[in-house]
Amino acid sequence: MTVTSGQTLLHYRLLDKIGAGGMGEVWRAVDTNLDREVAVKILPEGLANDAERLARFEREAKVLAALNHPNIATVYGFHEAGGKRFLAMGLLTQAGEERGVPHRAARLFRFDKRRYETLRRKGFDFEI
Numbered sequence: 629m630t631v632t633s634g635q636t637l638l639h640y641r642l643l644d645k646i647g648a649g650g651m652g653e654v655w656r657a658v659d660t661n662l663d664r665e666v667a668v669k670i671l672p673e674g675l676a677n678d679a680e681r682l683a684r685f686e687r688e689a690k691v692l693a694a695l696n697h698p699n700i701a702t703v704y705g706f707h708e709a710g711g712k713r714f715l716a717m718g719l720l721t722q723a724g725e726e727r728g729v730p731h732r733a734a735r736l737f738r739f740d741k742r743r744y745e746t747l748r749r750k751g752f753d754f755e756i
Contacts, residue, residue, distance in 0.1 A: 631655070631670055637709045640668050640716055651675070651685060656719065659704070667701060667720075671713040682713065689715050691750050 631653065635642045640657045646667070647654040652675070657668040675681040686706060692715075693703040701717040708714075 638707055665719050667717050669715040676713045
């Protein structure tokens with residue numbers, strides 16, 4: 629199933645694709661329950677059927693939810709709808725503040741040594 633602008637996953641209406649990477653696509657969306665803009669990261673169908681990748685995606689959600697940093701998006705939820713697994717999270721601006729103009733998911737973190745090590749200690753497994 630292809631994801632398209634205007635599509636709704638639960639109460640999130642997808643607006644436009646803002647990034648893509650190995651672990652999925654990130655869309656700017658509207659949370660229609662709370663009337664706010666959010667980012668929705670959707671795990672690709674091929675990976676959603678892979679138990680290891682699905683577990684990694686869920687771990688990512690839990691680790692991000694445990695962190696509180698201006699350059700890391702706040703996780704609002706880990707969901708499944710319409711055969712899609714996805715994270716709903718705060719949008720970040722180039723300055724790292726939630727809300728406003730989004731940027732690519734790969735740029736959500738500033739990988740200086742201290743932040744990178746903090747994420748590793750919290751169990752976040754990723755490649756640079």
